[in-house]
Every structure is written in C-alpha cells, then in structure tokens.
Amino acid sequence: MLLSLAILLFTFPTVTAQTDLQAKCTGNDRLYNGSSCYVVVGTAKTHNEAKTSCNHYLGNSGHLVNIKSSAAQSAVRTLITNYATTTVTYVWxxxxxxxxxxxxxxxxxWGNYFRGGTLDAKAVYLPWYTTEPQLSATSNRVVYNKASNYIHSVPLSSAYSYVCEYEEALREPVVTDLEQKCVNLTSSFKTLFLNDICYVAHP
Known part of the structure; x- marks a missing residue:
C-alpha cells in the first residue's frame, strides 16, 4: 500500500498555482520567463521616455529590461523575434x-537603473558586441540588438523600441485606491504612478 502511494506521488507531481503576473503575461507582445514578464513595445521612444513608460501593469512595478543572464538574453530575443505587430531589431x-x-x-x-532612476545593481552579465562599449561621451545608454544578439552603447536621445520587465519580486503588496484611479484615467491625460504618487500630464 505504501509503495503504491509512493509511486502515485512520483507519477503525479505537485502542480504549482499560476501567479497573477503569469496570468497577465499572455499575448504575442509578452513572454513569461523565469520569474519575470517581458513586454515588448514596438513604438520607438527615447531612453527617458521608454523608462517612464514601463509602468502599465497594475500592481507591478516595471523597468526597462535587465539582461542579467543568458536565459534573459534568449527570452528577449525570442520575444522580439515573434512579435508580429512590427519589426523590432533594437530595444532599450x-x-x-x-x-x-x-x-x-x-x-x-555600467549599472542597472530602474524606473525611479535608482541604481539597482552594478551590472554583472554584459554581453557586449566585440567593438563595444564605445569610447564616446554621447554613447551613454545601451540597446540590445536582435541581429547580433549582443548589446551596444548608443546616445540616450536616439529612439528605439523597448522591452519592459515586470518581476515577481517587485510586485506591490497592495494596490491602493489612488493607483487604481491613476491607471483608469483616460482621455488625453498621460499618467504615471510612481512611489505612491500619481503624476498626470495634460497635453
């Protein structure tokens, strides 16, 4: 009897419940890998614009993608390769x-900076192209290039598509009423919820 029970336990492993972030991370513009949801945005923006745009998942603080490992590098390449809406080669x-x-x-x-402008960590995994990083005062930001599968330094004023990353570890424990209202503002308003403050830009 005990032997039969042991066999059943090995035959039918425990199924891990899907997280809220995993449930949200569906569609051809996003990919869940490891403990992060990667979301590609095909619209080209400057680095500063892209950085502040990674804030559109209610309850999850986002930031521009951190290519922190070969697994993350592969996930980003797969995501932008399969993105059918528009051709994406470079992402911030x-x-x-x-x-x-x-x-x-x-x-x-070089270090990894998150949406609030704070340094998260000094970069450890840096898959630079052979001629990178460039010795140029204006090449002060970094893009990932799908074609070369490496990262390249470029001016922050350039406009590229981008990938936002949302991590399970950065999930906000409570979605406040203010955050909910900030996200739900429509019309021509541009909103940004950061550090418990709702910023609203009037065009």
Missing amino acids: TCLELLNSSAATSVSSN
Whole structure:
C-alpha cells in the first residue's frame, strides 16, 4: 500500500498555482520567463521616455529590461523575434553609466537603473558586441540588438523600441485606491504612478 502511494506521488507531481503576473503575461507582445514578464513595445521612444513608460501593469512595478543572464538574453530575443505587430531589431535596456565622468568604454562603469532612476545593481552579465562599449561621451545608454544578439552603447536621445520587465519580486503588496484611479484615467491625460504618487500630464 505504501509503495503504491509512493509511486502515485512520483507519477503525479505537485502542480504549482499560476501567479497573477503569469496570468497577465499572455499575448504575442509578452513572454513569461523565469520569474519575470517581458513586454515588448514596438513604438520607438527615447531612453527617458521608454523608462517612464514601463509602468502599465497594475500592481507591478516595471523597468526597462535587465539582461542579467543568458536565459534573459534568449527570452528577449525570442520575444522580439515573434512579435508580429512590427519589426523590432533594437530595444532599450536598463543599463546606464555609473559615473558620467568616467570613460564610457569601461565595462565596469555600467549599472542597472530602474524606473525611479535608482541604481539597482552594478551590472554583472554584459554581453557586449566585440567593438563595444564605445569610447564616446554621447554613447551613454545601451540597446540590445536582435541581429547580433549582443548589446551596444548608443546616445540616450536616439529612439528605439523597448522591452519592459515586470518581476515577481517587485510586485506591490497592495494596490491602493489612488493607483487604481491613476491607471483608469483616460482621455488625453498621460499618467504615471510612481512611489505612491500619481503624476498626470495634460497635453
């Protein structure tokens, strides 16, 4: 009897319940991998515009994609390759210079910055193209290139598509009434909910 029970337990493994983020992460513009939901946005924007745009999942703080491992690199490439709405080759990442006075060609001078403008961590995994990062004062942000499968330094004023990343670890424990109302504002208003404050821009 005990042997039969043991066989059943091995035959039918425990099914892990789907998280709320996983449930939201469906469609050809998004991909759930590891513990993150990656969302590609085909519209080209400057780096600063893209960074503040990664805020459209109620209850989840987002940021530009952090290509922190080969698995994340592969996931981003798969996502933008399968994106059928428009052709996407380059996407912004969350990499920024740690010290704007230091040489941009120094790999250790790059860190992962999140949406609020705060440094999350000094970058460890940096799949630079062979001629990167460039020694150029204007090449102060980083894009991922699907064709080369590497990252490249570019000016922050350039306009590219981007990938937002939403992590399970950054899920907000409570969705406040203010956040709900901020997200639900429509018409021509542009909203941004950040650090418990709702910012509303009137065009």
